[in-house]
Amino acid sequence: MGEFWEELNEGSAEIDRQVGQMEDAGDGLTATISALVSVKDERVRQEMLRESGKFEATCADPTAMTDAERFAVLGEEFGEVAREVVEHGPEGSLRAELVQVAAVAVAWIEAIDATAEQGRL
Numbered sequence: 271m272g273e274f275w276e277e278l279n280e281g282s283a284e285i286d287r288q289v290g291q292m293e294d295a296g297d298g299l300t301a302t303i304s305a306l307v308s309v310k311d312e313r314v315r316q317e318m319l320r321e322s323g324k325f326e327a328t329c330a331d332p333t334a335m336t337d338a339e340r341f342a343v344l345g346e347e348f349g350e351v352a353r354e355v356v357e358h359g360p361e362g363s364l365r366a367e368l369v370q371v372a373a374v375a376v377a378w379i380e381a382i383d384a385t386a387e388q389g390r391l
């Protein structure tokens with residue numbers, strides 16, 4: 271297994287471990303945590319697809335995409351939510367499409383944070 275996959279698996283496992291601790295603490299946020307874990311899993315899937323060559327970059331890459339390109343990706347995902355609402359309703363893939371919208375937004379936030387971090391170095 272390559273370094274990328276090891277780091278991805280370790281990061282994902284660490285998040286799952288911390289989520290488990292939060293759930294054990296019974297903080298009343300189980301539904302929120304469940305949604306956020308789905309978003310994390312989608313971010314992992316996006317990075318796996320990038321690594322496998324399906325696309326050159328994700329919205330998390332601070333240099334490979336412009337904000338206009340990220341906006342296009344987010345808009346496409348938003349459009350897929352709209353299609354689910356209009357054509358399929360809650361019985362279709364609405365939840366999965368909403369998770370994808372959130373994951374693209376998170377990736378974009380990661381790029382902003384990485385750029386800010388580079389500015390502080």
Ligand SMILES: [Mg+2]
Pocket residue numbers: 346347350366367370371
């Ligand atoms: Mg989608």
